[in-house]
Amino acid sequence: MPPTAIQPFHGSYLMPAFEHATVADAMHPGILSCQADASLTDVARMMAANHVHCVAVMTTTHEDGGAAIVWGIISDLDLLRAGVVRGRDDCAGSLAQQPVISVSPSLPLRQAGELMLTHHASHLVVVAPDSQRPLGILSSLDLAGVLAWGEA
Secondary structure, eight states, X not given: OOOOOOOOOOOBTTBOOGGGOBXXXXXXXXXXXXXXXXXXXXXXXXXXXXXXXXXXXXXXXXXXXXXEEEXXXXXXXXXXXXXXXXXXXXXHHHHOOBOOOEEOTTSBHHHHHHHHHHHTOSEEEEEOTTTOOEEEEEEHHHHHHHHHHSOO
C-alpha cells in the first residue's frame, strides 16, 4: 500500500493569519502546575498523563495575600536532561531551567515569538494584565500551528 500524502491545508476560519494573530489566538488556556518540592517522577507523570511539554512551578507570595505566581517552568527537555544526566533525585524547583517570561493575551504573536527567540524560551506564561494571574501557556508549537493553519 503506497504512503498517503499529507493533504495541504489552506487556512482555517478559526485561526487568523500570523501577522494578525495575538497571544490569545494561539495560547492554551489553563496552566498545569506543581509545587517546587515535587519529584522528577511526579513532574514526568503530569507531563505524560496530560500530553504537555511543560509544567509551571508555582509558589505563593506573602505580599499579595498568598497569591500563586509562576516561579519557574520545567520543559520536557529539562525533564529529559535531569533523567539522563543528573539522576532522579531532583525536585521541580531545581529542574526549572527556562526563564519565566510572562506576556499579555493581547500581545501580537510576532512579538511573543521574538521574545521566545531572544530569551531561548519555548514557553511563555500568559497572564492577566491587571492581576498578573496566570491564564495559560503559549508554546513554540502553538506559534507553529498559526504559521501552518492560519489564514493566508
